[in-house]
Every structure is written in C-alpha cells, then in structure tokens.
Amino acid sequence: MSDAMNGELVWYRKNGELRMAVRAGAAFTRKFAQHPQASGVRVANVEVPWVPRDVRQFVYRHPIQIARQEDAWVGGPVFAILAGSGNKIFHGNRGEYRDLLREGRRARTFVYVLPAASVNPADDLWRGYVRVGTGAWMGLPCPRPEAVYNRIPTRNLERTPTAERARALLNVLAIPMFNPSYFNKAEIYQVVANAPVRRFLPETAGLSKLGLYNMIQVHRSVYLKPSGGSVGHGIMLVSQDPEGYRLSVMKSSSCRSFIASNYETLWKAVGQHKLPGRYVLQAAKPLITWQDRPCDFRVLLQKHDGEWQVVGVGVRVAGDGAITTHVPNGGHIAAADAVIDKWFGKGGDRVRRRLEETVLEMARVIDRHYTALLGEMSMDMGIDPQGNIWFFEANSKPMKFDEPEIHKRSLQGVLEHLNEIRARHAVQPEL
Incomplete structure (x- = not known):
C-alpha cells in the first residue's frame, strides 16, 4: 500500500461474542488528522470498525498496514493458507504454517490457516486459525483472504469433496490461489517428454x-x-x-x-x-556421490513478477541402505557447492550454471502446462560424473528445506507471490 501507516487488527470479547476491530497508533492519528475517520476500515471484503474506546483487553492482535485510498480507509493485506479438514480443527504441517504466519507478522501482513470446510460463500467472515502459543491455535472470525496459498497436506485430503468444493468456491469468488494441486508423476513426465527439455529426462x-x-x-x-x-x-x-x-x-x-x-x-x-x-x-543414472553415497540436488523455485527464479539448492544424500535420498528415510543434507567443487573443481561454476539454466527451463515448461497457475515448485535433479544434468521429479508443494537461509527466503517469496497475484486480481470493492 502506498503511504501506508501501521495499525492492528484486534479481536475482543463483548457480551460473550468475539468481535474484530481495527486499532491505529498515535503516528497514524497525527498523519491523517485532516481526514475524518469513517465508521471503519475496509479489510479485504468487509468493513471493520475502529476499536471502541472502552475496550482495553484483546484476545488477539495482529499488525497490518492502513492507508487512505480515495475516500476510504483500507487495511491489510489478508492472506490464507488452505489446509485440510477432517476430525481435527485442520490438517497440515503446523510447523510450516507457524513459520509463514510468523513471517506475515514481521511483514505486517495478516496470514491465517483456512480449513477447507471454512470456505463458505454465504459468510462474509470465515473461521481461520492463528498461532497463540507453543502448539496452541485459536479460531477467529477472519475476513475472506485476498489470495490463498494451497498447502492441503496430502493427495487423499486434496481429493475429498470438502477440499474440491473449497477450491471451486475460491475460483467462483475470484480469490486467486496457488498452487492448484499436487503433481502427478506420469503427467509431469509426459509434459517433459513432449518438450525440448526431454533431453534431461532419463x-x-x-x-x-x-x-x-x-x-x-x-x-x-x-x-x-x-x-x-x-x-x-x-x-x-x-x-x-x-x-x-x-x-x-x-x-x-x-x-x-x-x-x-x-x-x-x-x-x-x-x-x-x-x-x-x-x-x-x-x-x-549413475550419480556423483558424497561420503561414498549417492546424492541428488533439491532445487526450490518461485515465481516473481511472472518469471521463475531459483531460491536455493540443497543436496540430499542417501541413507545407509536406502534407495532414495529423502531425509525422513534416513538421508541427510550436504552443501551443494561443496559437492560440486569436490567433483568438478574449476569446472564447478559451469556445472552450477548448467543446473540453474536447466531447472528454469523445466519450470517454464511445466508452468505452461498448468496455465501459469503455479507459484513455486521444487525439483529433484541429478548430476552424473560427466557433469550431465538429469531431471527426476517436480513437486508442486515442496517440503520445508532444512537449510535455514533457503527456508527464510522461501517464506518471503510466498508472501511476495501472494501480493503479486492479489494485485493482479484486485477489484475495488463497493463501500
């Protein structure tokens, strides 16, 4: 938001009811004193009232930005993580959800977890969940999100009628979302096989x-x-x-x-x-090794301003007796530069450049197949002793990267992409 000031979304109880309001600090009041304060602030799809003067205790507070746009106050932004619904309040990787909510707080962006069952066109406020302590989550009435990050955690949950209905309703409501669904290996391999990038496919x-x-x-x-x-x-x-x-x-x-x-x-x-x-x-394919064990390269990509970028590259080393390099299956991580330099020495920069060019080319091909609805993906790539690059898999819902710097950049990238698709789909609401 241009010329935005700091404010807060707050929730408080009154007469046994959980209510939402907007709170602004002294700096906001001084800067916009010349503007009469209307009855509230437009936050996503709803007008939220200013917090009453007699309210001093809050159930939950979250920093947002507030700005004057034409004749209205506007606050936000508001994003949601789409999660699975079932016999729990929601299903998904709570550690990943927690990290993204924390990053949203730092960016003064309200992010909440949205169970698929909460998507309801009849309601202006949807029940979302926020982190309130170690392992503790609270349900709140939340504005509809301006963009959604699909992290339904399993294929089975994604195929449930509740999840399919939620994704369809988000589309009807013109709320943009990425990524639409899990990849199917056979489909991805067919897409790759029909494109010039087929040379990288075993x-x-x-x-x-x-x-x-x-x-x-x-x-x-x-x-x-x-x-x-x-x-x-x-x-x-x-x-x-x-x-x-x-x-x-x-x-x-x-x-x-x-x-x-x-x-x-x-x-x-x-x-x-x-x-x-x-x-x-x-x-x-015969692959280069690390500590005498096969390894492959896990590459995270995200889309910014319509262009794919490499966020980070990690190495996954196969565990003892394992046939895959997944860390949950006994694998462990290694530094990509160390592995490449060990094998290729002065030629390492050339191999790194070839790896990056290959994954970017692959990402563009896969994204075109999904009509540009993707915002991030990871790829499992191999490098053989001759320095040839091989494509093994692509994942539309990447697991959390164990490398802290890659993980941090990935969280920032998710928020950036949510802001981008929000801006592309923005429609001025009627007040």
Whole structure:
C-alpha cells in the first residue's frame, strides 16, 4: 500500500461474542488528522470498525498496514493458507504454517490457516486459525483472504469433496490461489517428454512386464515410482544381481531387499509389493556421490513478477541402505557447492550454471502446462560424473528445506507471490 501507516487488527470479547476491530497508533492519528475517520476500515471484503474506546483487553492482535485510498480507509493485506479438514480443527504441517504466519507478522501482513470446510460463500467472515502459543491455535472470525496459498497436506485430503468444493468456491469468488494441486508423476513426465527439455529426462515409461524387462537389459537398474507417491513411499529399485535380480522396496521410511532368481519371480514380487495405482519406470543414472553415497540436488523455485527464479539448492544424500535420498528415510543434507567443487573443481561454476539454466527451463515448461497457475515448485535433479544434468521429479508443494537461509527466503517469496497475484486480481470493492 502506498503511504501506508501501521495499525492492528484486534479481536475482543463483548457480551460473550468475539468481535474484530481495527486499532491505529498515535503516528497514524497525527498523519491523517485532516481526514475524518469513517465508521471503519475496509479489510479485504468487509468493513471493520475502529476499536471502541472502552475496550482495553484483546484476545488477539495482529499488525497490518492502513492507508487512505480515495475516500476510504483500507487495511491489510489478508492472506490464507488452505489446509485440510477432517476430525481435527485442520490438517497440515503446523510447523510450516507457524513459520509463514510468523513471517506475515514481521511483514505486517495478516496470514491465517483456512480449513477447507471454512470456505463458505454465504459468510462474509470465515473461521481461520492463528498461532497463540507453543502448539496452541485459536479460531477467529477472519475476513475472506485476498489470495490463498494451497498447502492441503496430502493427495487423499486434496481429493475429498470438502477440499474440491473449497477450491471451486475460491475460483467462483475470484480469490486467486496457488498452487492448484499436487503433481502427478506420469503427467509431469509426459509434459517433459513432449518438450525440448526431454533431453534431461532419463528413459521413462509406464510399468509393464515387457517394458521393465527391456529397460533392465539396457540400464541394469530401474526405478519403479508410484505416480501419486510422496517422500519416497512405495518406490522400488530393480537391479541386475549375480543371483538374478535384486528388488529393493521403500515403505514407511524403511527399505527391504529381496533376491529373485529369475524374471518371472521378480515380476511376481513387484506385483506383491507395489502400491495400488499407476506406476512409472525410470532408468537409474549413475550419480556423483558424497561420503561414498549417492546424492541428488533439491532445487526450490518461485515465481516473481511472472518469471521463475531459483531460491536455493540443497543436496540430499542417501541413507545407509536406502534407495532414495529423502531425509525422513534416513538421508541427510550436504552443501551443494561443496559437492560440486569436490567433483568438478574449476569446472564447478559451469556445472552450477548448467543446473540453474536447466531447472528454469523445466519450470517454464511445466508452468505452461498448468496455465501459469503455479507459484513455486521444487525439483529433484541429478548430476552424473560427466557433469550431465538429469531431471527426476517436480513437486508442486515442496517440503520445508532444512537449510535455514533457503527456508527464510522461501517464506518471503510466498508472501511476495501472494501480493503479486492479489494485485493482479484486485477489484475495488463497493463501500
């Protein structure tokens, strides 16, 4: 907001009812003394009254910005994190929600957690949740958000009628949201395969008995990935072995291996251990290592002013006996520069530049497929000993990065993108 001053959204109880108001400090009063104070401040979709003079105790307070726009007072901005609904007040990663709410407070931006069930076009105020202490959350009547960050935490919750209805209603109400949904691996691989970036994709195909056999003969090791999987759950790795074939299965953060003496036995074991749903095959590539263990590169990207930018790059190193590099499965982090410099020395800058150029090109291709509705994504990338870059996966709802500086920049980037899509969809409300 131009020429904005500091204020607060406050909630207080009166006659047993929880009410919302706006409070302004002395600096605001001095600066705008020449303007008569109307009955309230327009905050998102509602006009919120000034706090009554006799109210001294507040249930909750949150800093916002207040400015004069034409003949009205306007406060905000107001954003929401869309969360899952169910048998709890809301479902999602509360640590991630807490961090974004905290960043919003620093930026004088009101951010609240919005359960999917709270999205109701019949109500001007929606029930949202704010952090009020260690592990404690409070429900408040909140203005409708001016933009929404979709963080429904699982594919199953995202497919519930409540979540689908919420996303549809937000669209009807012209409240912009990113990102629309989880990616499907098979769909992403098809998008990539149909674009010039296909050169970065290892050989990939749908799972079939003959297809798996042929790919093993060519590449010796093949990953089997569930199209709708996450955190490595359900991934399998088939490798040629002196005794026949080795099948490694990752489930519930642990890895088990089996030996099959022939292909028929292997195929039967694959059928026994695969998760329900579609799988894709992907050729395993020889990757550079760290501490003698395979590693890949986790890259966070966010969109600013319509252009994709690399927020940060981290390295994930496979755990002991694991077939994936996910930290929840025993993996650990390493510094990207240290890994690249160890392998490529003076050529490290060239490899870093190639990695960044590749992920940006990939992001633009994927975003076009989703009609530019994406605001952030992460990618799992590999680098082989020759310095070639390989694309393994893209995620529309990235997990929290363990690197503090990347995590901090990601929070700031989310708020920046929410402000951008809010500005693009802004419509002056009727007072």
